[in-house]
Amino acid sequence: xxxxxxxxxxxxxxxxxxMFFNFSCDKDFEYSVYSEFIPENExxxxxxxxxxxxxxxxxxxxxxxxxxxxxxxxxxxxxxxAIKTINNSDFxxxxxxLTDNGVEKEYSLAWKILKxxxxxxxxxxxxxxxxxxxxxxxxxxxxxxxxSFLYKNCLxxxxxxxxxxxxxxxxxxxxxxxxxxxxxxxYKIVITHIPYWxxxxxxxxxxxxxLIMASNNVDMIINGHHHSSEYKQDTMPSGKIIKSxxxxxxxxRSYKTLSFSEDSLRLExxxx
Amino acid sequence: MKNKNIFVFLIIIMIxxxxxxxNGQIIKDTINPKQSLIEKNKEVIKNKVIQARSHQxxxxxxxxxxxxxxxxxxxxxxxxxxxxxxxxxxxxxxSVDFVYGYAPSSKTAVDIHNIMLRLCFKMPNYNIFAFKQSxxxxxxxxxxxxxxxxxxxxxxxxxxxxxxxxxKGYYPPNAFRIHLDIGTSAIIELNNKIAIEPYIxxxxxxxxxxxxxxxxxxxxxxxIFSAAIGANIIFYK
Numbered sequence: 001x002x003x004x005x006x007x008x009x010x011x012x013x014x015x016x017x018x019m020f021f022n023f024s025c026d027k028d029f030e031y032s033v034y035s036e037f038i039p040e041n042e043x044x045x046x047x048x049x050x051x052x053x054x055x056x057x058x059x060x061x062x063x064x065x066x067x068x069x070x071x072x073x074x075x076x077x078x079x080x081x082a083i084k085t086i087n088n089s090d091f092x093x094x095x096x097x098l099t100d101n102g103v104e105k106e107y108s109l110a111w112k113i114l115k116x117x118x119x120x121x122x123x124x125x126x127x128x129x130x131x132x133x134x135x136x137x138x139x140x141x142x143x144x145x146x147x148s149f150l151y152k153n154c155l156x157x158x159x160x161x162x163x164x165x166x167x168x169x170x171x172x173x174x175x176x177x178x179x180x181x182x183x184x185x186x187y188k189i190v191i192t193h194i195p196y197w198x199x200x201x202x203x204x205x206x207x208x209x210x211l212i213m214a215s216n217n218v219d220m221i222i223n224g225h226h227h228s229s230e231y232k233q234d235t236m237p238s239g240k241i242i243k244s245x246x247x248x249x250x251x252x253r254s255y256k257t258l259s260f261s262e263d264s265l266r267l268e269x270x271x272x
Numbered sequence: 273m274k275n276k277n278i279f280v281f282l283i284i285i286m287i288x289x290x291x292x293x294x295n296g297q298i299i300k301d302t303i304n305p306k307q308s309l310i311e312k313n314k315e316v317i318k319n320k321v322i323q324a325r326s327h328q329x330x331x332x333x334x335x336x337x338x339x340x341x342x343x344x345x346x347x348x349x350x351x352x353x354x355x356x357x358x359x360x361x362x363x364x365x366x367s368v369d370f371v372y373g374y375a376p377s378s379k380t381a382v383d384i385h386n387i388m389l390r391l392c393f394k395m396p397n398y399n400i401f402a403f404k405q406s407x408x409x410x411x412x413x414x415x416x417x418x419x420x421x422x423x424x425x426x427x428x429x430x431x432x433x434x435x436x437x438x439x440k441g442y443y444p445p446n447a448f449r450i451h452l453d454i455g456t457s458a459i460i461e462l463n464n465k466i467a468i469e470p471y472i473x474x475x476x477x478x479x480x481x482x483x484x485x486x487x488x489x490x491x492x493x494x495x496i497f498s499a500a501i502g503a504n505i506i507f508y509k
Contacts (some may be wrong), residue, residue, distance in 0.1 A: 029346030030498035032373075033449060033479060034424055036381035074483060076490035101446060101479060102429070109483070109491065131446055132430050133382055140381075164437055165429055199439070 035104050036133045038141050042111050046143035049120035053091055053151055061153040061186045061262070067270075068256040070095035070224035071249035072110060073128065078250040080113050085272045089257065090151070091119050095224030095247050096126025096162075096193030102134020107141055124158045126193040126224060127200070130166050146172060148179040154260060155185035161192040161209070163200050173208050180216035187260060188218045195223040195246055197232065214240040220258075220265060222247065229254070229269065333507075340469070340506040342369060347475045347500030348451060349373035349386045349422055357392070357504065367392045371420070383426070388451070390420030397459050409461040416471070418453040450478040459506070469504040 067089040072079040086092060094114070099106035107129075114121055125138050125145050139145070145160035157179045161171040180188060194200050196209045213221060214236045221244040229248035235241050245267060247256050259266040338356035345352060350373025357369045373386040397411040424430045430447040434440075455473025462468065480496035 028499055030348050031346055031351045031375040031380050032384045032386065032424075033348055033477060034380075034382075034384055034430065035375065037379070038381075074486050076483075076487040080490060103479070105480065105483070105495075109487075109495070113490065130429065131443065132424075135429070136382065164442075165435070 033103050033105065034132050036136050036140070038104060038108065038137060042108065042141050044143055045111070045141055046122060046147065049091070049122055050147075050149055052120040053149065058150045059153050061260075063259070063261045064090040064152055065257055065259045066090060067092045068095060068222060068247045068258060069093070069250055070247035070255075071097040071126070071227055071251070073097055073100045073249070073251070074106070075249065075251040076109060076113060078253060079110070080116075081253070081272055082250050082255050083113065083117050085270065086117060086119075086255075089119050092117050092121040093191055093222065094121060094123040095191060095222060096124045097128045097224055097249075098123060098126065099129050099131075099134060102129050102131035102137070104133075104137055107134075107137050111141060122156075122158065122191075124191050124193050124224075125160050125162060127162045127164065130162055135167060146175050146179070150182070150185065152260070153185060154187040154189065155180070155182050157188070157190045159190060159192045161194045161196075161201075163194075163205075170205065171209070173212060176209075177212050177216070180212065180218065187220075187265065188216060189220050189222060190218050191222045193224045195225060195230075195232070195244060196221070198225055210234065210236065210242055213242050214238060218242070220245065222258075224249075227251065229256070338507070339367065340504040342371065342502060342504045344371075344373075344500055344502030346498065347453065347473065347502070348449075348477060348498060349388050349420075350384060351375040351379045353386070353388070353502075355388075355390070365394055365396070367394065369418075369420070371422075373422070384424065385426045386422045386424055388420045388422040390418050390451070392416060392418045397457075407461070407463045411459045411461070413457045413459060413469070413471075416455055416457060416473075418451070418455075418473075420451040420453070422449050422451060423447050424449070452476055452481075453500070455500075457504075461508075465508050467506040467508065469506055470501070471503065472499065472501050474499055 065088055067086045069079070069082055069092060072094070098110040098114075123142055125135070125142075129135075129138050146158065148155065148157040150156075157176065159171065159176050159179075160166075160168075163169065163171065176190075180190070182188070190213065196206045201209070217240070221242065223244060223246045226246045227249035228246070229252070230244075230246035232244045232246075233241055234244075245256070248254065254269050254271045257268045257270060259268070339359045340357040342355035342357055343352065344355070347353070349371060353371050353373030355369040355371035357367045359367045369388070369390040369392060371386075371388040371390055373384075373388065375384040377383050394416045395413055397413040399409060399411045423432070424447045432445050432447050434443060434445065453473045453475040455471050457469045457471030460468045460470075474497050476496045476498075483491045484493065484496050
């Protein structure tokens with residue numbers, strides 16, 4: 001049986017196209033880039049990681065080390081490189097901006113890289129993460145925006161302080177104050193994405209935040225948002241000192257480690 | 273993924289079968305390699321003329337009446353999208369589609385509404401099968417390509433213009449997306465008035481291409497493409 005050259009050529013083209021069509025698609029059909037649908041195994045990540053952490057002794061202090069990463073946005077290569085070099089950490093904290101546009105695809109790409117961390121990891125929501133339907137996706141994928149837990153008698157408070165574009169007009173300072181109300185914790189660490197001296201804060205919000213930090217004797221505030229590493233120390237009228245750090249983006253090919261010992265906190269920068 | 277494999281392999285088998293009628297004979301509209309070059313060209317021109325003649329009929333219509341209407345499943349403009357298409361220029365290789373796409377919350381966890389303006393380039397179609405004693409004619413468009421700009425409407429945190437509380441240039445507008453599609457279609461001319469053009473396509477958009485461009489080690493080409501199927505109903509009269 002014979003067929004025309006043109007016909008066979010286009011038939012071949014069509015089959016090649018179909019092969020490309022078949023093997024080039026990650027998902028069969030996508031309905032929208034703004035979809036909020038996420039696979040079941042990617043849900044409740046914070047809860048799952050907290051369950052892994054909670055197997056440790058809560059109420060007795062012993063020295064330990066954390067790794068701090070931040071602002072991974074679309075720097076997936078840098079994030080992956082950072083994760084490969086993380087070792088000897090009890091858990092990892094991502095200080096927000098896991099995505100650039102807050103869409104499901106970016107959340108999913110970040111999640112697939114972050115799941116390779118050998119230890120548990122925890123996140124705080126960033127200003128880029130709330131774009132489009134990001135707030136809702138974050139809620140499904142990770143969980144609550146504000147949460148706290150005790151680890152080796154150290155209190156960790158994750159606080160959503162993103163204001164612009166958020167459904168909240170004021171960060172939930174009442175919740176923050178209550179979460180920090182723990183007299184027995186050896187160290188108190190607050191993790192937020194936006195530093196209190198950043199452009200998103202009104203002066204009144206900044207002052208309220210600082211007063212809460214001072215009155216609850218917070219040892220360190222860990223922030224993201226600014227892509228370069230920073231250290232800030234504010235002295236309140238009462239004489240109390242508020243210490244803050246900005247971790248800086250993984251795109252700088254660096255992250256920080258925070259070591260907790262009996263008498264001090266030790267911050268180190270790791271270049272990778 | 274399994275469903276798609278079955279779907280695509282079925283189509284490939286169908287393609288392999290196309291070209292033969294029920295008696296196992298070579299279809300009469302295919303080009304015989306023994307024909308002279310002139311004859312082959314004539315054949316190709318004839319096929320083009322069939323299409324062009326059909327489309328010329330569309331000139332006699334009210335300006336607002338579309339040349340075709342479109343329905344599509346998936347393709348990042350909604351669960352289902354509906355469009356109206358108008359051929360521009362002659363010989364009708366280009367058209368403009370006005371599309372509305374909707375995804376219900378049961379599919380995307382949130383109601384999504386999109387509108388899209390799409391420029392389509394349609395490669396000429398080639399006749400592959402003509403049913404004897406009827407007007408039905410089957411032709412095949414090997415490739416078509418679309419470029420479209422869509423706007424996400426009715427959503428809380430996407431915008432055309434940056435809200436005033438942000439400093440100027442803080443974020444780019446995030447309600448717009450540029451889509452690129454490439455696909456292939458069959459054209460079933462039922463009579464000289466109407467034809468149905470079922471198609472499949474693979475699609476990506478500016479955001480996904482950006483991921484691939486910036487993070488090639490972590491974003492595979494398969495991550496940025498997805499599939500869609502649909503049909504155009506072409507009105508010749």
